[in-house]
Amino acid sequence: MASNDNHVLLFLSFSFLSLLQINSCMAQNVKGGYWFPDSGINASDIDSTLFTHLFCAFADLDASTNQVVISRSKARSFAAFTSDVQQKNPSVVTLLSIGGGGNGSIADDFASIASQPSSRKTFINSSIALARSNGFHGLDLDWQYPETDEKMANLGFLLHEWRAAVVAESASSGKDALLLSAAVYYTPHMSSTDYPVATMAASLDWINAMAYDFYGNWSSTTGPLAALYNPGNNVSGDDGVSAWIQANMPAEKIVLGFPFFGRAFTLTDAKNHGYFAPFTGVAISPDGSIKYNWITTYISQNSVTTVHDSKFGSAYCYSGTTWISYDDTQTISTKVAYARERGLKGYYAWHVAGDDNWILSQTAREASEDQQHKRWFRRWFWLVMLISIAIVILFIFGLIYYLRRRTLQSEGILGVIKGFNRRFKAMVHKVESPESSASNLQTFRYATLRAATNNFSSENKLGEGGFGPVYKGKLPTGQDIAVKRLSKTSNQGLEEFKNEVVLTAGLQHVNLARLLGFCTDREEKMLIYEYMPNGSLDFYLFDPTRKYLLDWEKRVQIIEGITQGLLYLQEYSNFTIIHRDLKASNVLLDKDMKPKISDFGMARIFRKGDLEANTGRIVGTL
Ligand SMILES: *[C@@H]1O[C@H](CO)[C@@H](O)[C@H](O)[C@H]1NC(C)=O
Ligand SMILES: *[C@@H]1O[C@H](CO)[C@@H](O)[C@H](O)[C@H]1NC(C)=O
Ligand SMILES: *[C@@H]1O[C@H](CO)[C@@H](O)[C@H](O)[C@H]1NC(C)=O
Numbered sequence: 215m216a217s218n219d220n221h222v223l224l225f226l227s228f229s230f231l232s233l234l235q236i237n238s239c240m241a242q243n244v245k246g247g248y249w250f251p252d253s254g255i256n257a258s259d260i261d262s263t264l265f266t267h268l269f270c271a272f273a274d275l276d277a278s279t280n281q282v283v284i285s286r287s288k289a290r291s292f293a294a295f296t297s298d299v300q301q302k303n304p305s306v307v308t309l310l311s312i313g314g315g316g317n318g319s320i321a322d323d324f325a326s327i328a329s330q331p332s333s334r335k336t337f338i339n340s341s342i343a344l345a346r347s348n349g350f351h352g353l354d355l356d357w358q359y360p361e362t363d364e365k366m367a368n369l370g371f372l373l374h375e376w377r378a379a380v381v382a383e384s385a386s387s388g389k390d391a392l393l394l395s396a397a398v399y400y401t402p403h404m405s406s407t408d409y410p411v412a413t414m415a416a417s418l419d420w421i422n423a424m425a426y427d428f429y430g431n432w433s434s435t436t437g438p439l440a441a442l443y444n445p446g447n448n449v450s451g452d453d454g455v456s457a458w459i460q461a462n463m464p465a466e467k468i469v470l471g472f473p474f475f476g477r478a479f480t481l482t483d484a485k486n487h488g489y490f491a492p493f494t495g496v497a498i499s500p501d502g503s504i505k506y507n508w509i510t511t512y513i514s515q516n517s518v519t520t521v522h523d524s525k526f527g528s529a530y531c532y533s534g535t536t537w538i539s540y541d542d543t544q545t546i547s548t549k550v551a552y553a554r555e556r557g558l559k560g561y562y563a564w565h566v567a568g569d570d571n572w573i574l575s576q577t578a579r580e581a582s583e584d585q586q587h588k589r590w591f592r593r594w595f596w597l598v599m600l601i602s603i604a605i606v607i608l609f610i611f612g613l614i615y616y617l618r619r620r621t622l623q624s625e626g627i628l629g630v631i632k633g634f635n636r637r638f639k640a641m642v643h644k645v646e647s648p649e650s651s652a653s654n655l656q657t658f659r660y661a662t663l664r665a666a667t668n669n670f671s672s673e674n675k676l677g678e679g680g681f682g683p684v685y686k687g688k689l690p691t692g693q694d695i696a697v698k699r700l701s702k703t704s705n706q707g708l709e710e711f712k713n714e715v716v717l718t719a720g721l722q723h724v725n726l727a728r729l730l731g732f733c734t735d736r737e738e739k740m741l742i743y744e745y746m747p748n749g750s751l752d753f754y755l756f757d758p759t760r761k762y763l764l765d766w767e768k769r770v771q772i773i774e775g776i777t778q779g780l781l782y783l784q785e786y787s788n789f790t791i792i793h794r795d796l797k798a799s800n801v802l803l804d805k806d807m808k809p810k811i812s813d814f815g816m817a818r819i820f821r822k823g824d825l826e827a828n829t830g831r832i833v834g835t836l
């Protein structure tokens with residue numbers, strides 16, 4: 215019993231702790247954004263309350279020394295970045311991002327540095343030193359892109375060694391290990407090579423999947439800048455995320471990127487303005503890129519048609535031949551929900567200054583919190599359910615424990631239930647038995663009867679009754695008893711057993727065998743009678759020598775007794791009972807040779823005045 219309670223408690227504590235743990239994992243989700251100098255706002259103007267992680271972009275590579283460096287023009291703003299953004303949100307986490315898109319020479323520098331163990335070591339050492347000296351919490355690698363198998367392999371070496379160095383530095387400095395992330399292509403599959411996914415998953419805290427601009431040469435392709443869904447076309451954020459997960463990048467290490475900018479084109483024909491419409495070139499800026507807040511200004515100042523295309527999970531607007539693909543607030547909400555549904559680590563925006571009135575960032579955070587609240591609600595709902603179920607279980611155990619204390623009958627739950635069952639049966643019996651005297655009946659434990667009958671030994675066997683063997687027994691009190699044991703295989707016997715208990719229990723007459731009690735322990739069904747030392751009438755009547763023991767005086771006495779018994783059964787009890795199986799072997803003789811009718815297995819009961827049996831064979835329920 216006590217151990218059962220302990221199990222319940224253990225189970226509860228475990229469930230509770232795992233719920234808490236899930237909640238604390240969720241707290242690490244990324245609501246990220248990149249910032250770079252001259253992007254339009256200073257770091258101190260970022261509404262950092264809308265973010266959990268901010269990336270400061272970019273530290274540069276010095277190809278001559280293989281070191282990560284912060285150029286003189288950025289030095290002051292980078293050094294102040296963390297304290298600037300933590301003014302509004304002290305818990306915001308900052309990462310120094312290295313490399314970036316820029317021009318091809320950055321990718322070449324990455325390739326060269328990653329190719330040699332010594333240059334990798336210098337790169338890694340300088341990156342850690344730079345992050346620490348400038349107060350960053352982590353480092354972000356932005357190599358766009360390693361385009362050959364060899365470069366991908368070297369990227370793997372670099373990340374692996376980076377992780378080892380970060381762990382070692384944390385151990386020797388006693389500070390929290392720096393976070394490591396990498397901005398990567400939207401899918402692990404480049405045109406002629408694949409990312410080293412296993413090494414990345416093992417070495418990085420997460421990847422920032424650049425799920426935008428995936429058409430590569432945007433100056434030759436219109437279409438959704440950052441489609442989330444793209445039916446019939448395998449270029450979309452969802453395709454990329456699925457491919458990463460399929461390549462065994464854990465979903466909880468993927469952060470989905472979306473743009474706080476759009477791309478503008480000049481349409482060939484103002485009337486043909488859907489996705490993939492022909493165009494003559496990029497518009498508005500040299501590369502067609504436009505910050506989101508510029509698009510909203512443009513829309514408010516021109517007569518513009520805006521289209522949210524739910525098929526692509528993306529938006530565009532046009533005015534004349536100017537056509538702009540971008541992510542609107544609806545797109546951002548959809549993407550945040552998507553990231554949650556796929557179990558991703560979160561989202562990030564490139565770049566925060568694109569949204570300097572913070573509409574998109576707010577939308578993203580609200581969508582994220584909305585989802586989070588829903589999940590929390592679900593968790594708490596389950597927690598409350600769990601606790602309620604536990605209370606019910608404890609209540610039931612308590613009840614059983616209480617009942618068991620009252621009976622002190624048997625060991626184990628089974629015994630308790632049986633005990634309960636027995637009491638219940640007795641209750642039913644009391645209500646339904648002819649004379650409501652079941653309470654006179656004693657319940658016997660199997661063990662008691664086994665001891666009394668010397669383990670039902672053949673020496674104790676008195677004979678074979680209607681439904682099984684009958685044994686002689688002696689109770690610890692010294693009282694002699696006869697035990698009728700229902701053979702387990704007998705179905706017929708079970709009916710008769712019930713019949714007998716129900717009928718005999720209510721009957722009391724000197725000429726009826728008195729039922730003392732019964733036993734229903736352990737599948738056993740037994741009836742316990744007072745013991746008749748002189749056996750049954752047939753024992754004398756049909757025995758050549760013993761029949762002389764019955765003189766006529768005794769025979770008359772016996773006949774009278776049987777008649778009295780029958781009279782009682784049929785006339786003077788509350789019911790009319792027909793024995794239906796009266797024979798010499800069912801007439802027992804007590805020590806004074808007085809007869810007692812026994813074996814009511816076949817008897818039927820009638821209401822007074824009824825001419826036909828209106829009850830079945832079974833008249834009560836046990
Ligand atoms: C950024 O800060 C500098 C110096 O405090 C200031 O001169 C400049 O105007 C600020 N830029 C923006 C966009 O607010
Ligand atoms: C590429 O960028 C680097 C600095 O990041 C600059 O020195 C170099 O001139 C640029 N090259 C081209 C071809 O624009
Ligand atoms: C970088 O290298 C220098 C010189 O070898 C060493 O003193 C320093 O501890 C290293 N720093 C890290 C972060 O490994």
Ligand SMILES: *[C@@H]1O[C@H](CO)[C@@H](O)[C@H](O)[C@H]1NC(C)=O
Nearest residue numbers: 430431432433434435494495
């Ligand atoms: C991009 O497309 C334009 C127009 O088709 C073409 O001139 C240019 O060479 C392409 N650039 C790349 C890198 O493929």
Ligand SMILES: *[C@@H]1O[C@H](CO)[C@@H](O)[C@H](O)[C@H]1NC(C)=O
Nearest residue numbers: 428429444446447448449450
């Ligand atoms: C989609 O993938 C197939 C190969 O699986 C490729 O041939 C096709 O060019 C891809 N479509 C696009 C739009 O990239």
